[in-house]
Amino acid sequence: MENNLWIVGLVFIVLGLIIGVGKQTWLLAGFNEKRVKNKTLLANLVGGYITVIGILFFISSFYTFLSEQILVGALVIGLFILIIFTNIKLVDKE
Template sequence: MDYGLLVIGLALVLVSYLVGIKKQTWLLAGFNEKMIKNKSLLGTVTGLFFFLPLGLIVIINSLIDYHYEGTILVVVMLTLLTGVYVFINRRLMD
């Protein structure tokens, strides 16, 4: 059991709750607020479709030890990030 990954996973689930449910979009860095059409949808998409799955996967990886653990985690993270990035740029940007 990797306690460092467990803490990171719990932090990601907390950020998911704050961004996805409470709509605290100020936690998201690197976007121009004036170009986003719907900040509520931005919070939902990033919180529930990026941070939550990533946090749960990190928690599962902290509990289970298997071969190529790091590689699979990076591939899943980049896949989630790419999907959310494409959705935000196509649907939420002016």
């Protein structure tokens, strides 16, 4: 069992739930409340994604079905896609 992997997974799960369920978007770096059209959708998307990645990290610490490199790659690529989607669909251009 990878001790660091399940700790990272738990941290991601907690952060994802705080952002997604609690709508605490102030935790998002670079978040400007005045420019985002739909804060609830942003919180649900980012919080849900971080929670799912956290669950995958946590499970893979006990059962090695995905390597750490694949998980970190999925995290980075997914967050990059979320940034692009958010800037195109949810941010006012003004």
